[in-house]
Amino acid sequence: MLARLTELRALIRITRIRLADGRALTYYDDREPYASGTATRTLHDSRDLPADQSHPTMRRDVLTGEWVIFAPHRMDRTHLPTAARCPLCPSRRGALTEIPADDYDVVVFDNRYPSLAAAVDPVPAWLDGDPLWPQRPAVGRCEVVCFTSAHSTSFAELTPHRVATVIEAWADRTRALSAITPVSQVFCFENRGAETGVTLHHPHGQIYAYPFMPPRTERLVAQAVAHHDRTGRDLLADVLAAEWRAGVRVVHQGTSWTAYVPAAARWPVELHLLPHRAVPDLASLDSAERSELATLYPAMLRWLDEFFADQGDHGPVPYVAGWHQAPIGPGRDLVRLYLQVFSVRRAAGKLKYLAGSESGVGVWLNDTTPERIAQRLRALT
Numbered sequence: 001m002l003a004r005l006t007e008l009r010a011l012i013r014i015t016r017i018r019l020a021d022g023r024a025l026t027y028y029d030d031r032e033p034y035a036s037g038t039a040t041r042t043l044h045d046s047r048d049l050p051a052d053q054s055h056p057t058m059r060r061d062v063l064t065g066e067w068v069i070f071a072p073h074r075m076d077r078t079h080l081p082t083a084a085r086c087p088l089c090p091s092r093r094g095a096l097t098e099i100p101a102d103d104y105d106v107v108v109f110d111n112r113y114p115s116l117a118a119a120v121d122p123v124p125a126w127l128d129g130d131p132l133w134p135q136r137p138a139v140g141r142c143e144v145v146c147f148t149s150a151h152s153t154s155f156a157e158l159t160p161h162r163v164a165t166v167i168e169a170w171a172d173r174t175r176a177l178s179a180i181t182p183v184s185q186v187f188c189f190e191n192r193g194a195e196t197g198v199t200l201h202h203p204h205g206q207i208y209a210y211p212f213m214p215p216r217t218e219r220l221v222a223q224a225v226a227h228h229d230r231t232g233r234d235l236l237a238d239v240l241a242a243e244w245r246a247g248v249r250v251v252h253q254g255t256s257w258t259a260y261v262p263a264a265a266r267w268p269v270e271l272h273l274l275p276h277r278a279v280p281d282l283a284s285l286d287s288a289e290r291s292e293l294a295t296l297y298p299a300m301l302r303w304l305d306e307f308f309a310d311q312g313d314h315g316p317v318p319y320v321a322g323w324h325q326a327p328i329g330p331g332r333d334l335v336r337l338y339l340q341v342f343s344v345r346r347a348a349g350k351l352k353y354l355a356g357s358e359s360g361v362g363v364w365l366n367d368t369t370p371e372r373i374a375q376r377l378r379a380l381t
């Protein structure tokens with residue numbers, strides 16, 4: 001399957017295979033001899049893997065109305081292995097990994113320890129038979145995206161050519177996962193740094209396909225509906241116009257994208273990226289938008305790494321970068337795709353902890369201001 005995609009690249013080749021335990025893996029090749037199909041990726045996983053044992057469940061918290069997922073099998077997953085035992089590196093003789101090839105460009109595969117699974121056992125509709133406690137099998141998908149076969153690099157160091165391939169992989173998976181019932185939202189994200197809970201250092205991200213609308217998305221949709229009822233206008237279009245008018249929180253205004261610090265930023269370092277066009281998801285981006293993003297996104301991550309340079313800290317700064325895509329279903333036409341990047345670092349050597357107010361009652365306190373965060377980021381562009 002070949003696709004001519006952006007100005008930044010000639011071709012990528014998409015090859016789909018099955019791993020030994022039946023999980024799906026997809027290669028996105030952007031280099032020769034694989035991109036043109038002159039050579040073919042390894043199609044066979046020769047490991048002896050047990051069948052998927054994961055049967056995650058979820059229960060609705062009667063006090064908040066939110067679903068909580070339970071995936072006890074994840075206790076067994078690989079935790080911060082050495083580079084020689086990294087399961088995301090290419091396979092070598094005597095060291096077979098999750099990717100049965102001696103090299104790759106970008107790959108996506110089903111997580112071996114998913115919180116949301118394709119095949120799940122049925123569970124009683126109510127915990128303890130009590131209608132107070134609804135429970136369900138946690139149906140959905142958890143996928144891993146390897147951005148490069150190079151173990152000791154970072155997303156910020158990828159070439160625009162490679163970033164463009166990652167964008168194609170995100171778009172391809174978003175399209176496929178959005179078509180699965182009962183998926184309600186597809187979330188592509190990267191946690192970087194042990195401080196954000198990373199268990200593998202290899203540059204990688206994840207894609208979660210949730211069977212319900214996550215709480216943050218539900219609140220965004222409610223806000224967008226209320227704004228539309230009140231004004232007849234699009235909430236995120238108005239946010240973009242207001243940020244342009246004020247100017248003080250805008251970090252970069254491009255042709256198709258604007259990066260800004262949100263007016264009520266929660267984190268000590270936080271940056272949002274909004275497309276100028278009202279697109280619901282990554283799959284809907286046109287080639288000009290993808291091309292600009294392929295350069296801009298890694299640049300944003302480099303700004304983050306230099307954020308505390310004036311304190312002698314040149315990174316790597318831990319971050320979470322998440323693509324908020326419009327939900328599939330109600331509210332889809334009232335919100336749009338946006339990227340949220342934030343760091344838990346508040347100063348060189350210091351972390352922001354979610355303490356009593358944030359963890360207990362969900363009220364956020366920020367020790368800086370969005371305007372100061374923007375001023376610092378602008379100095380790095």
Ligand SMILES: [Zn+2]
Nearest residue numbers: 086089151202
């Ligand atoms: Zn690795």
